[in-house]
Amino acid sequence: MELRTLRYFLAVAQEENITRAADVLHVTQPTLSRQIMDLERELGTALMLRGKNGLTLTDDGIFFRQRAEEIVELAGRLERAFVEKNKESPPLPKRSLGRTPAG
């Protein structure tokens, strides 16, 4: 399970439609369908079911969405914290990056 997978699931849950979610995510519909199916296999449960009126979340899907939203929000907040910090301070000198662990 990766953050990308969680973001894909949340987009599908939001759009209630794989094709629309794929457009929003700028991925192909088969790629997105595969990612969702792989996630369900990994979790061992169906997160959403297809109906005439689009996708609906299962109880497991509703549970998963709540946790996924929390995790994705925390990760986004962490990334934004560094974006904001870099706006305030000069960019890291190249030599500093060179001093990061090379083993």
Add this chain to the structure above:
Amino acid sequence: MELRTLRYFLAVAQEENITRAADVLHVTQPTLSRQIMDLERELGTALMLRGKNGLTLTDDGIFFRQRAEEIVELAGRLERAFVEKNKESPPLPKRSLGRTPAG
């Protein structure tokens, strides 16, 4: 930024040594070094610095580790919730997986 990257960073921060962390993670040392360097480039800051006595976290690295631990813990808890659930209930029938969105 992905959960895998966060787990890699946390292992290096824990071991204070790229080679030992690579052993723990079952990845090569160059792969791990690259992942950490890519993460630092993405964040625009050095998370750790090399010294005679191994790696030490920068202030940004200490900040990042606290948030990364929280995110990885939540993701692990979510995955374990489904593992536990599947122990209690029978595995998902194949046809149910077949009914997951195919687009």
